Amino acid sequence: MRNALAELFGVELPVLAAPMAGGPSTPGFVAAVSAAGGLGFLAAGYQPPAVVAAEIDRVRATGRPFGVNVFAPSPVPVGTAEFRRYARTIAPEGAAYGLDLSAAEPVEDDDHWAAKLDLLTRHPVPVLSFTFGLPDRASVTALRSAGTRVLQTVTSVPEAVAAAEVGVDGLLVQGAEAGAHYGTFTPRALPPAAPLPDLVRAVRAAAGLPVVAAGGIADAAGVRAVLAAGAVGAMVGTVLLRTGESGASQVHKDALADPARAGTIVTRAFTGRPARALRNAFTDRYDGAAPLGYPAVHHLTRPLRRAAAAAGDPERLHLWAGTGYRAARAAPVAEVLAALASG
Template identity: 60%
Template structure:
């Protein structure tokens, strides 16, 4: 067992990934720790105050945990491209009485400073970063507070950049992962590299400990990633249907619905590449969606929320990794223990 895990008493090297937008509840994070692993709260898309509340809830359970933050790494979009996409999507929005074409692009930073201040003032065991690499000063401040700092990367180049700012470990994400890619260059197509191969490449490039994630669906997947040199794996999609997950009922059902035959990496929903179940929205808008994050996230957000409330899976961002068919309706502890059953 590596020091990365043993320092927190982690003896199950299968961790629960942060899934922003609702799935990563405090109950899910606590369940991961109860079975000997560790879970991450998702700091993205919520206020610093709301994140503080979730941290308080998990901390009261007396378990190790982590928090993930989105590092500001905006993909600018021109007003013309934004308006054009809003006009294209508007007919779908009209089904729910929504007007998408009136506002200007929203280019916020997801309350970055407030969340960093929260985590330095009230430290948690682990903090991971995605979408961008923070300034060295941010990582240094967290480490002074005895927080282990992890960086999500998708290539050897990103791994080297993360190592240069002194992070403690890397979360290596393959393109098979569900939801948003951690890529630092979201305007470029993702390079499909099998997760064990990617882990090996990163291990050859840097000396940092590695956690592997992306498309892990079976005990064999876990074993392959660890054999390649990862010290642990991180799973998300496989936990979406668990009892503790905060994913919506339509999302949970779609993951095992035969009507959804495949996944697709698309920027149609948010302007940033993310893997989702192929549906009407991706078929209609993937080819014309401009790069533009977070502007497109905010643009389509009201429509996606309305569609979720109505159970309209044609228009929902059904984030899913390539192993989504293995997701089961069960306690999270059972799912994580099963994945570790061949270790």
Template identity: 60%
Template sequence: MASPLTALGVDAPILAAPMAGGPTTPALVTAAARANGLGFLAGGYRTADALAEQIARVRSDGVSFGVNLFAPNPLPVDPEAFRRYAHAIAPEAQTHDVDVQAAGIVEDDDHWSEKIDLLLSDPVPVVSFTFAVPDAAVIASLRAAGTLVVQTVTSPEEARLAAEAGADVLAVQASAAGGHSGTLTPQRIPAAIPLPDLLAQVRQEVSLPLVAAGGLATPADVAGALRAGATAVMVGTVLLRADEAGTSLPYTAALADPARHRTVVTRAFTGRPARALANDFTDQYTDLAPTGYPALHHLTSPMRRAAAAAGDPERINLWAGTGHRHATAEPAARILRRLASRL
């Protein structure tokens, strides 16, 4: 694989996507590296200190790895829309003794500056960004520290912005991906463009190495993405049931439930477009949810934590891509090697 990743010892062109909120663990990142790929710690929703602890754990295993951050791209919520939504979902939250109507609006930047300071003072091999393209000065500083910079994009226009800002590699994310879309314009739901077509569109715009992401869950999917021009692929949903993943029990059970066959793109949990397995909450509140990230994320977080602890899959975000039926309960290395079996 002729790409900047090769210098990091990445022999298998299959990367483990960062999955914030629990599924990505240091053990999963290490397993990806030991399968000759690369894993990314999920820096989203963590403090700089908590992220530093996870970095130290992976470093102690002596493997290459990446860190993903949510770059600030605030989508302020309308206060009245926020109050209406809090009132609408109050009965769901009350099921788990959570009072969302008393919640205030929280608009934060996910400890952005502290985490950038961490990664500049104690550089890691790779840093990836999603939600926004950081200032060119931030990217330049990371590159000067010896860090490879990967930027998530969802369109040719975003790819051009990322290239102009100095990114080394682009992670091209199709709408089939599970979890949050990396779109720079979360007011709009990204178009459902097949991944090979999106890769071709991006390739016409930029010459940077491309990592394909979104709906890749079988050896044929992986081989097809590489034939379509990707240097490597990034997989997430297919690893959610891996032995090393930190996915909650009700989330894991939902992924294995044959009755759950439908995914939806919803703002119901966070105010930002994300693909999830459909459940009662998405069915009832997707059409009611206003845009507003991170305000809606903070509003629903206590309910989701309580529901997960109670084993309730109907009030948690079951992030999943269109290939979720292929998620299996086995070691991550076995999953990744199987995905590479047709290469």
């Protein structure tokens, strides 16, 4: 296992930090993970290419291995009438911050896909992972030829086989317990949930590629379980959100520690794509009303979520969290990673 980790990533600690878009995975956070002997990933999702380039430069200057995660286009279009119905439904939430959500128009984009691929091909990074969809074989070949290890997030055996066919170096196998967005290629029909070790075994058998396991891993026992199933490493996210180096908002950190929180829910209320979050007033009110529609719903609610974060309002904020969120603690990244790898 250690030989595979060293060959793939240039690290020995069998714990990787998940890319967490929207704030948590800052350059400082990624550098702290790498300094502790693990592998951290910058989250290029939602970021303009110039910002991604600047963050890469900051982490590259440390001289340590790191990765970058990119959202591959996998649009889930939403009809204009359905979009406007939902915008009107949630409009009272925006009114509290002077936002007229009912006037929003649907925005469909590809998150600067071509520009990010161009950047990462011309200025290669050590490790690059893709989520939501597959890059084409030519792009994977170009990235690998430039010296980058290419990984693909998958949530099922069919996705793993498809990823192997485009020539990636390894797979990030995401289980149903993971926080934030499901990386599935088919958000309209989520794959059947399976215990993460079982999914790891099935994917390894079908695809024949090195596997990193993610989803609900919150302690050393969870790490041991996926390594015993054949993964070369475990990827964690939620358990690192409360660390001092995490860029998560204070309101998010506080919510993770709030004993009154009633667990997690898989919802499309915030972005139009299934994602696991702590339950709050927004998910309780609107989960049943939210349409599938990514990225249009994401762009609709983004101003509201930014305003809520600035105001310290956890009830209108996307509190992404995996099922192991109660294990998240306020401690240095290095301490948390060492505890996870202690088995």
